[in-house]
Structures are given as C-alpha cells and as structure tokens.
Amino acid sequence: MIANKTFDLGTAAGILKLLGDKTRLTMVKIVSENECCVCEFVDLFDMSQPAVSQHLRKLRDSGIVKERRKGQWIYYSLNTSYPYYSFVLQIIKDLPSQHYRVEELEAQGNRVTCCDE
Amino acid sequence: MIANKTFDLGTAAGILKLLGDKTRLTMVKIVSENECCVCEFVDLFDMSQPAVSQHLRKLRDSGIVKERRKGQWIYYSLNTSYPYYSFVLQIIKDLPSQHYRVEELEAQGNRVTCCDE
DNA sequence: TGCTTATATAAGTATATACTTATATAATGA
DNA sequence: TCATTATATAAGTATATACTTATATAAGCA
Numbered sequence: 001m002i003a004n005k006t007f008d009l010g011t012a013a014g015i016l017k018l019l020g021d022k023t024r025l026t027m028v029k030i031v032s033e034n035e036c037c038v039c040e041f042v043d044l045f046d047m048s049q050p051a052v053s054q055h056l057r058k059l060r061d062s063g064i065v066k067e068r069r070k071g072q073w074i075y076y077s078l079n080t081s082y083p084y085y086s087f088v089l090q091i092i093k094d095l096p097s098q099h100y101r102v103e104e105l106e107a108q109g110n111r112v113t114c115c116d117e
Numbered sequence: 118m119i120a121n122k123t124f125d126l127g128t129a130a131g132i133l134k135l136l137g138d139k140t141r142l143t144m145v146k147i148v149s150e151n152e153c154c155v156c157e158f159v160d161l162f163d164m165s166q167p168a169v170s171q172h173l174r175k176l177r178d179s180g181i182v183k184e185r186r187k188g189q190w191i192y193y194s195l196n197t198s199y200p201y202y203s204f205v206l207q208i209i210k211d212l213p214s215q216h217y218r219v220e221e222l223e224a225q226g227n228r229v230t231c232c233d234e
Numbered sequence: 235t236g237c238t239t240a241t242a243t244a245a246g247t248a249t250a251t252a253c254t255t256a257t258a259t260a261a262t263g264a
Numbered sequence: 265t266c267a268t269t270a271t272a273t274a275a276g277t278a279t280a281t282a283c284t285t286a287t288a289t290a291a292g293c294a
Contacts, residue, residue, distance in 0.1 A: 009146065012212055013139040020134030021282085022127050029126065038241060051283060053242055072240045072291050090207055095129055138252085155271060168253060170272055189261050189270045 007084065015084055018062055019091060023047070024055050028078065028088065029095050031065055034102045037073040044101055064088055124201065132201055135179055136208060140164070141172050145195065146209050148182055151219045154190040161218055181205055 019025050023045060030036055030044070041052045056076055059065040066079040082088065136142050140162060147153055147161070158169045173193055176182040183196040199205065 007211075007213070009143050009212060009215075010139050013137055013142045015137075016133045016142065016208070017137030020130055020132075020137040022130040023282090025130045025133065026126050039239090048284075049241070050243080050285085054282080057242080069291090074241065087211070090211075091133070094124075094204070094207075095126060096124070098126075140252090156269090165254075166271070167255085167273080171252080174272080186261090191271065 007087070011084070012087070015062070015064070015087060016091075018058060018064065019088070021055070024059060025092075025095070026098060027055060027059065027076075028064060029092050030098045030102065031076050032078045032089075032092055033097060033099045035068075035075045035077045036102065037075050039073070040102075040105060043105060124204070128201070129204070132179070132181070132204060133208075135175060135181065136205070138172070141176060142209075142212070143215060144172060144176065144193075145181060145205065146212050147215045147219065148193050149195045149206070149209055150214060150216045152185075152192045152194045153219065154192045156190070157219075157222060160222060 019028060026045075027036075027041060030041075038049065038052055038056065041047070041056070042049050045052060056065070056067075060067060060076070063079055063082045065076050068075045068077070078088070079085065136145060143162070144153075144158060147158075155166065155169055155173065158164070158173070159166050162169060173182070173184075177184055177193070180196055180199045182193050185192045185194070195205070196202065
C-alpha cells in the first residue's frame with residue numbers, strides 16, 4: 001500500500017462504512033469495470049433517480065469515484081488518484097464481476113452510447 | 118480467496134458495514150494481533166462496558182471473532198475458521214498495528230494475566 | 235425561445251445504529 | 265452463603281442513514 005500518509009483506523013473505517021452498503025459496493029465494483037452514468041444505475045438497481053444520485057454523491061464526495069460530464073450525461077468511474085485507491089481495489093478485487101449486468105443492459109439496448117469518442 | 122461459496126455483494130457489504138465503525142475495526146485489528154478480554158477493551162477505548170460488549174456481540178454474532186471463556190474472563194480473538202476470514206484479513210492486514218496499545222496496557226499493569234496456562 | 239431529458243438538491247420520514255442507565259448472569263473467593 | 269468481579273442483556277434515547285416526493289439545474293434540440 002503506497003501513498004497512504006494518514007491511513008489511520010478512522011480513515012479506513014470511513015471508507016469501509018461507505019462500502020458497507022450493498023448498493024454503493026455494487027456501484028463501486030461496476031465503475032471499476034465499466035464507466036457508467038446515472039440513468040444506467042437507475043436501470044440496474046431498479047431504484048429511484050434521487051436515491052441513486054445520493055449514493056453517487058457520497059462516493060464522489062469521499063473521492064472514491066470521479067465524474068465526467070459528456071453532454072447531458074455524467075459518467076462515473078473509479079478514481080485511480082484517490083489516496084486510498086489501493087485499499088479500495090484490495091477490497092473489491094475478489095468480488096463477483098458485475099460486467100454481465102452492464103452487458104445485459106447493452107443487450108436490451110438500454111446502454112447510453114458512451115463509447116463513441 | 119478460498120471457500121467463499123456464497124460470497125455475493127450482499128454478504129461482502131454486510132462484513133464491510135460491521136468493519137465500517139472505528140471501534141469495531143480497531144477491535145478486529147487488535148484481536149488479530151492479541152487475544153483480548155472485554156475489560157481490556159474498556160480500558161483501551163475508554164468506553165463503557167456495555168458499549169464494548171455490544172460491539173463485540175455484533176462481531177461474534179457475525180462470526181468474525183470468537184470467544185473463549187477462562188474463569189471470569191472471556192477472551193476474544195479473530196475467528197480463523199470464519200468462512201470469509203481471508204476477506205477480513207485482506208482488509209485489516211495493512212492497517213496500522215495496534216500491538217503497542219496492548220503493550221502500553223501491559224506496562225501499566227492493566228493487562229489481565231491471560232498467558233499463564 | 236420553449237420542451238425534453240439527465241442529473242442534483244432539498245425537505246420530510248421511517249428505520250437503523252451507537253450510545254446511555256439499570257439489571258441480570260456467571261465465576262471466584264472469603 | 266455472601267460479596268466481588270467480569271460480562272451480557274434489556275430498555276430507552278439521540279443521531280445517522282436510506283429512502284421518499286417535490287423541485288432546481290443544466291444540456292440538447294425543435
């Protein structure tokens with residue numbers, strides 16, 4: 001683990017608390033494999049848009065994920081320059097891949113064309 | 118990661134939620150290095166006995182830690198046969214060692230003589 | 235410009251959580 | 265047996281959390 005200057009137990013607990021919610025943990029696993037936008041999460045989780053938005057806000061505020069606006073859409077991805085990125089990666093690396101869910105979305109034609117640049 | 122038959126995201130999130138509390142995360146790190154009894158935790162955390170007991174209960178109920186009675190004392194330690202032990206270990210392994218805190222306790226003469234068998 | 239779509243925020247609410255104090259259980263030892 | 269020590273549990277409470285609905289912001293397009 002590199003560049004974790006102030007990696008105390010309080011910091012670690014804060015990260016674990018954020019990841020200790022099934023929705024957010026799944027979100028983080030997803031964006032570690034595929035850049036994803038809010039409306040796709042709404043589809044994937046069958047959850048209201050504000051609920052999704054509020055979870056993403058927590059993850060963004062902490063620095064775990066980052067956003068990128070592309071027209072109307074805002075894409076979320078794992079923030080590789082997050083100071084505790086390696087800690088996050090360590091936690092999610094062995095979790096079951098969620099790539100198939102994004103593929104399903106794509107098969108249904110519900111994926112936003114985000115890969116066209 | 119071995120023997121995690123039903124290691125889905127819900128299970129993982131549940132574990133992370135338990136560890137996502139500074140007190141419990143510290144407890145788990147401590148018992149990964151030293152077997153410890155309740156009254157020692159009370160000293161270490163400067164916290165009420167019931168509060169400590171309730172945190173330990175959550176950790177024990179989940180299976181993360183195990184207990185061993187020795188006379189009046191109940192010693193807690195990391196449960197190495199917990200199905201998700203390797204996941205827990207992966208999370209805590211790089212956290213700052215808490216061994217010095219137990220040593221301080223010992224220096225103050227506040228350590229229960231638990232190693233006399 | 236006005237309409238639509240995507241996303242964020244605000245405010246309210248029900249439930250979960252981490253404590254508190256009081257009490258129960260269990261082991262030790264006089 | 266009774267007192268002491270260690271621990272657990274029960275019940276109450278204040279705060280945190282994850283939603284809800286309503287509304288605001290922002291971009292694209294007719």
